[in-house]
Amino acid sequence: MRAVFVTTNESKRREAQRILGVELERAAPDIPEVQSLDFAEVATHKARAARKALGSPPYPVLVEDSGLVVGAWNGLPGALTKWFLGSVGNEGIIEMLCGGDRGARAVCALALADTHGAVHVFEGVIQGEVAAEPRGEEGFGWDPIFVPQGTRLTYAEMGEDKHEDSHRARAFRQLRVWLEEKDGQEA
Amino acid sequence: MRAVFVTTNESKRREAQRILGVELERAAPDIPEVQSLDFAEVATHKARAARKALGSPPYPVLVEDSGLVVGAWNGLPGALTKWFLGSVGNEGIIEMLCGGDRGARAVCALALADTHGAVHVFEGVIQGEVAAEPRGEEGFGWDPIFVPQGTRLTYAEMGEDKHEDSHRARAFRQLRVWLEEKDGQEA
Numbered sequence: 001m002r003a004v005f006v007t008t009n010e011s012k013r014r015e016a017q018r019i020l021g022v023e024l025e026r027a028a029p030d031i032p033e034v035q036s037l038d039f040a041e042v043a044t045h046k047a048r049a050a051r052k053a054l055g056s057p058p059y060p061v062l063v064e065d066s067g068l069v070v071g072a073w074n075g076l077p078g079a080l081t082k083w084f085l086g087s088v089g090n091e092g093i094i095e096m097l098c099g100g101d102r103g104a105r106a107v108c109a110l111a112l113a114d115t116h117g118a119v120h121v122f123e124g125v126i127q128g129e130v131a132a133e134p135r136g137e138e139g140f141g142w143d144p145i146f147v148p149q150g151t152r153l154t155y156a157e158m159g160e161d162k163h164e165d166s167h168r169a170r171a172f173r174q175l176r177v178w179l180e181e182k183d184g185q186e187a
Numbered sequence: 188m189r190a191v192f193v194t195t196n197e198s199k200r201r202e203a204q205r206i207l208g209v210e211l212e213r214a215a216p217d218i219p220e221v222q223s224l225d226f227a228e229v230a231t232h233k234a235r236a237a238r239k240a241l242g243s244p245p246y247p248v249l250v251e252d253s254g255l256v257v258g259a260w261n262g263l264p265g266a267l268t269k270w271f272l273g274s275v276g277n278e279g280i281i282e283m284l285c286g287g288d289r290g291a292r293a294v295c296a297l298a299l300a301d302t303h304g305a306v307h308v309f310e311g312v313i314q315g316e317v318a319a320e321p322r323g324e325e326g327f328g329w330d331p332i333f334v335p336q337g338t339r340l341t342y343a344e345m346g347e348d349k350h351e352d353s354h355r356a357r358a359f360r361q362l363r364v365w366l367e368e369k370d371g372q373e374a
């Protein structure tokens with residue numbers, strides 16, 4: 001089996017290929033994302049649009065959307081996390097919490113458009129909290145401000161350990177199970 | 188001349204028709220909006236998509252996008268204002284300002300897709316600030332927390348006076364001037 005993973009990030013592709021155990025090509029068509037706080041909704045639209053942009057290829061098209069959900073903010077920033085990062089940054093997100101409840105979750109939605117155009121969604125979630133200040137040099141995006149439950153380290157301080165059980169790893173593991181079951185049915 | 192105004196809000200249509208002095212029909216095709224902080228970008232995409240959804244009609248298709256830009260937030264919430272309102276509400280926006288600089292501007296972008304499919308954008312801006320607490324019963328959305336420069340009233344406390352010189356009125360007046368010049372050229 002082969003599939004195409006829509007991402008501009010080569011390290012994401014490698015990591016995904018390692019977890020899934022299938023050959024993943026990388027493609028980066030320019031797909032505008034729809035406005036929503038909901039990861040699954042954004043990823044689903046993106047998977048459909050990417051499949052169309054790639055000319056409905058004879059193999060599955062995989063996309064990812066991920067971000068941070070602050071409990072006290074009732075869904076924000078959610079699938080709009082990148083706009084928070086791009087405008088106020090990690091420091092700004094902490095300032096906007098204004099000393100209130102820092103409970104948050106990290107979410108990754110994978111959407112796979114199959115060769116019939118049907119979209120299957122797999123969501124991985126890690127509970128945790130926003131750090132009191134950005135810490136750590138590894139990773140990217142909001143990694144310096146997310147502390148998963150059960151540790152005091154931010155994603156950006158965990159290095160490779162992050163990949164053991166991140167929101168993204170959980171979503172990819174669900175997809176792997178689904179692919180294995182599907183292979184079993186087809187065999 | 189006639190045009191179609193894509194809005195679910197009948198009072199917006201009436202107001203727009205009054206300012207423009209042209210007959211506006213209302214249509215409400217279900218158009219997902221693209222993720223961006225930028226009003227003109229969101230409105231431009233929406234105008235193209237709406238024109239397509241309406242079957243490229245032989246008259247202009249007009250759409251609107253509006254919201255609040257908080258100076259201290261470097262573009263946020265911008266064209267994503269409705270997601271802030273839907274999750275944390277007006278009270279939440281004030282809390283997230285955390286006692287900091289409340290300077291803000293109200294922005295309305297109108298995008299008109301003409302009968303050739305070209306899109307023309309008109310933007311109206313009003314400087315002001317976010318109120319210390321929501322006040323007033325008129326209007327909708329973030330009207331209770333926006334205080335235009337030169338007054339102490341929120342949009343929601345101004346009643347009909349709001350329409351005299353709002354971000355939306357300014358955008359529609361620009362469009363009116365453009366339509367009049369265009370009419371002059373064609374005559």
